[in-house]
Amino acid sequence: MRRERTGMWLRIGCGVLIVGVMLFPLYWMANASLQAQWALLDPSPRWLPFPPLIDGYKSAAGSQWPHIVTSCAVASAAAVLSLAVAAPCAYALVVFRMRWTTFFILLMLIAQMLPHIVMANALYAIYAQLGLLDTYYGLILADSTMGVPFAILILRAFMASLPRTLVEAALCDGLGYWGVFFHIVLPLSRNGLITSGLFCFLFAWSDFIFALTLSTRQKIVPITLGIYDFIGTHGTDWNGIMATAVMASIPPIVLLLFGQKYITAGLIGGAVKE
């Protein structure tokens, strides 16, 4: 009994150590964001941000606030678009008997493997002809390519786990397939929609390459590009850069702290049933 308890404490201790080492960069980012600029150029590091200074946030907020708004708008729109395309498709893959279901799923797996630089190259050339460069539509469409295949796979797995009898009963009651979709399957798939929606939002929020290549005139600058430009123009202003990085990490951190069950579901495509 005693030995078991020491074993448990040992495990907890090791676990805390592992988490501490792995998440140290995050602490270091937060720490740096609260230091004075001169303190960060001192070769001996200051381990604790006391007294905390908000200079970094002041210098970042002024220039980065519009970029955060841009990121929020683009990512939300991309998530909504992704779900609108993915949900009916996932429903069809579950409800109807289709010969090319397997083929379609393979297609989505391959779509997720396409290098973003290839997409960026081609979309740049295509957008140049269509006049979609430097437009919100263009960037939202490009960002949604990361979410749509993922959302279809997640939603399909989720809808497949709903009891089939519900659908059949509703069909017998005279509700058409669209009725079943809107009134039965969609409301019941709430968690699946939240999971895939959150991930689509995060994919678009984290996007860098599409913003870099498809918005050449610096008209649409999401926060990721904002950080990059910040490093380029204020190379030594590390407290400002880290403050911007902290602000860009807020959505994923909030998701991590409050939406844990959605993450685990999304991370491995619903692989785990815990």
Next chain:
Amino acid sequence: MRHSRPPRENSTLAVPLPEALKTPDASRVRQRNVLYGPWVPLGFVLPALVYFAAMFGYPLYYSISMSVRHFTVASFLTGVAPYVGLRNYVDLFTDRLFLAALGKTAIFTVFSIAGQMVIGMLLALFFRRAFPFSSAMRALLLAPWLLPIVVSASVWRWMFAQDTGIINYVLLSAGIVSEPVPWLIEPAYALCAVIFTNIWIGIPFSMAVFHSGLQALPKEIFEAAEIDGANAWQRFRFVTLPLLKPLTAIVFILSVTYTVKVFDLIFVMTGGGPAYGTETLAIRSYQLSFRDLDFGHGAAVGNVLILISLCFAFFYIRSFKRSLIVEEG
């Protein structure tokens, strides 16, 4: 939500395929449904079909089409991009920078994947048996994977700074090095730095997948092995590893296809430099297209990248297809 479908036997995979990759149950599929004509399903998949054609099919076609043309910035203005056949691809193999990028991509991929799979597996083994706070700890460990890569890259870029970075400070104080290491300044060190950072980002994924795989293994086998006198290492080597082989293959292939296309991380940390030291194929493709404005060659490099991914994806799809046939048959 839990569902009560009985688990199906699967002859190719010891660990069941991720739920997302399964097709609906054979019994469900077989039901003859006469309530709808062919256009009802079409209505539901039409948005997705149009979307895939426009946002994946057409760009892919365009990428191939650009790669067989002399496509430069002038082509946008004049609309003229003469067809040159496979010249762009032939050019690549006499281009020293391309060949160097190919090598860098290989090194980057091999070391990244080795690192993240080994550490991910070790962490999964550590968290195998639940203990107080273990699930909270596992959740926290996912953070590196969820953060925007630009954020991680800038934090590590600062930590790797030569004079003010924490990494050199720790190495110096511990007496491991006698003078600051020029991370991000010397090409070889810069490559190490980006690989190290990429491992850090990739660990959560392999940890989470291996963890789920370990949870799915039947406990009785391990008890039996323990009764037979197998020690912890033997149980891992001769029971756990063989059972996890299919899952390991999936993690490996997904990691390869993810790692060969890494762009943001390297671009923000080093920009492909110093002296092309961290220029992988993805960065090379970007530089050709968007710095040299030579979109033909840029597309050709990108397509080589697709080919590499597809080679690995092929094995993935083969094993995946076989299991589908087993499931439906």
